[in-house]
Amino acid sequence: ETGVTQTPRHLVxxxxxxxxxxxxxxxxxxxxxxxxxxAKKPLELMFVYSLEERVENNSVPSRFSPECPNSxxxxxxxxxxxxxxxxxYLCASSQEQGTGANVLTFGAGSRLTVL
Amino acid sequence: QQQVKQxxxxxxxxxxxxxxxxxxxxxxxxxxxxxxQQFPGKGPALLIAIRPDVSEKKEGRFTISFNKSAKQFxxxxxxxxxxxxxxxxxxxxxxxxxxxxxxAGTRLFVKA
Numbered sequence: 001e002t003g004v005t006q007t008p009r010h011l012v013x014x015x016x017x018x019x020x021x022x023x024x025x026x027x028x029x030x031x032x033x034x035x036x037x038x039a040k041k042p043l044e045l046m047f048v049y050s051l052e053e054r055v056e057n058n059s060v061p062s063r064f065s066p067e068c069p070n071s072x073x074x075x076x077x078x079x080x081x082x083x084x085x086x087x088x089y090l091c092a093s094s095q096e097q098g099t100g101a102n103v104l105t106f107g108a109g110s111r112l113t114v115l
Numbered sequence: 116q117q118q119v120k121q122x123x124x125x126x127x128x129x130x131x132x133x134x135x136x137x138x139x140x141x142x143x144x145x146x147x148x149x150x151x152q153q154f155p156g157k158g159p160a161l162l163i164a165i166r167p168d169v170s171e172k173k174e175g176r177f178t179i180s181f182n183k184s185a186k187q188f189x190x191x192x193x194x195x196x197x198x199x200x201x202x203x204x205x206x207x208x209x210x211x212x213x214x215x216x217x218x219a220g221t222r223l224f225v226k227a
Contacts, residue, residue, distance in 0.1 A: 031213060033213070040220075041219055042118075042121075042204075042216070042217040042218055042219045043159070043217040045214055045216075048213040048214070050213060055213055090159075092158070094213075101149075101164065102212065102213060103149070103164075104161070104215060105160075105161075106151075106158030106159050106160065107158050108157050108158050
């Protein structure tokens with residue numbers, strides 16, 4: 001496996017379900033991100049972890065709960081979601097190189113549908 | 116102040132044409148301006164990027180023009196091909212920060 005891998009690629013869940021999205025990066029990067037992509041809207045940054053510590057939390061509802069057990073893995077735990085949470089959830093990673101350029105490598109995304 | 120405004124929302128050009136996508140920002144603290152390309156079923160991938168100390172950067176058929184005083188930058192695709200059909204996102208970030216702000220995206224279709 002290379003790059004950033006996300007599973008599952010597609011997920012359908014009811015509003016009372018609990019599920020998790022998983023992301024794994026094989027690049028040796030030290031930062032990982034969750035972004036939400038909705039149609040015709042900018043990508044929305046949800047969470048950032050740097051060296052396994054959360055450094056950004058962009059006013060995301062508590063029904064989304066991130067977990068970063070190590071620098072290669074990132075999870076997004078989902079519970080009691082709303083239909084408006086249906087979107088493509090993108091995981092990304094980056095490596096701080098001291099140049100200031102924050103180059104993101106994205107996974108293919110997990111398409112979530114909330115019924 | 117954290118927004119990046121992108122236009123147009125969609126664009127159709129003939130093969131060989133030069134599509135131009137424009138972006139504008141407000142926060143002068145931004146010092147890194149990348150463009151990402153996204154194909155259906157894939158995540159965005161870095162295409163080309165520029166810093167505000169240069170006015171133009173070329174990589175192959177892709178060119179970024181940067182106007183620091185106007186706080187605007189644009190992507191030009193020379194000799195566009197059907198394989199360039201994708202969604203393009205401009206973005207902005209600043210040194211030492213983890214927050215990359217994205218535009219809303221431009222869906223480009225290049226007709227054969």
